[in-house]
Amino acid sequence: MKKVASFALLLSFSLPVFSAPPAHWTYEGKAGPEHWADLSPEFATCHSGKFQSPIDIRMPIDAQLPALKLSFHSAAEKIVNNGHTLQVTVNDEADFPLDGETFALMQYHFHTPSENLINGKSFPLEAHFVHSNEQGELAVVAVMFEVGAENSALKPILQALPDEENKTVDVGARYDLKPLFPDNLSYYRFSGSLTTPPCTEGLRWLVLKKPVTLSAEQLAVFQKALRHSNNRPVQPLHGRMIVE
Numbered sequence: 001m002k003k004v005a006s007f008a009l010l011l012s013f014s015l016p017v018f019s020a021p022p023a024h025w026t027y028e029g030k031a032g033p034e035h036w037a038d039l040s041p042e043f044a045t046c047h048s049g050k051f052q053s054p055i056d057i058r059m060p061i062d063a064q065l066p067a068l069k070l071s072f073h074s075a076a077e078k079i080v081n082n083g084h085t086l087q088v089t090v091n092d093e094a095d096f097p098l099d100g101e102t103f104a105l106m107q108y109h110f111h112t113p114s115e116n117l118i119n120g121k122s123f124p125l126e127a128h129f130v131h132s133n134e135q136g137e138l139a140v141v142a143v144m145f146e147v148g149a150e151n152s153a154l155k156p157i158l159q160a161l162p163d164e165e166n167k168t169v170d171v172g173a174r175y176d177l178k179p180l181f182p183d184n185l186s187y188y189r190f191s192g193s194l195t196t197p198p199c200t201e202g203l204r205w206l207v208l209k210k211p212v213t214l215s216a217e218q219l220a221v222f223q224k225a226l227r228h229s230n231n232r233p234v235q236p237l238h239g240r241m242i243v244e
């Protein structure tokens, strides 16, 4: 008994240190992007990093990048509004080859307006398709949206949108991811980071040059669900090269 009691005592002292909840951060105000690094030591990279995302994509260098070979599977999926973004978790085999390795799609989520800019141009919506290789290294394929024709692949997502934050629901329908990507998969590539705390670096960023469309009504549903803009401002390049 004694042992248990002293262990419990030890736990009661040590738990607060080890289980501190992640610092609350936002897109505006005192916990907004310019203060992220001050909110937690774990967020230090948000300020000190030299490979931060997003960026304004300008003056790319022609590197004859290999064609992107994405696969578009329909998938059983779950969606959550986590208060920062609308995120769709996938469970399928939508892999693509990059740098001689295989990257598997883990989740995709949305930012409105876009986080990355292309020649200074902002888009009303940007999707981030987050892929991981076996070592857990991340590659993000980003797609810009402009207002135009309705996007059929967004329909089941927007219909399934949870009414409460942090409530995960099944999307229900199986659907084709293809309409979330342009036919022309030419892209810009650069090194970057997570665009949310802890702003971890070492991510491979591939931003597709051509946008796809969504309707004004679909954009309004995104904006209403998110209730606020969720784009981190663009970050300095610090000599980074953008290739195309």
Ligand SMILES: [Zn+2]
Pocket (backbone or CB within 6 Å): 109, 110, 111, 128, 195
């Ligand atoms: Zn993102």
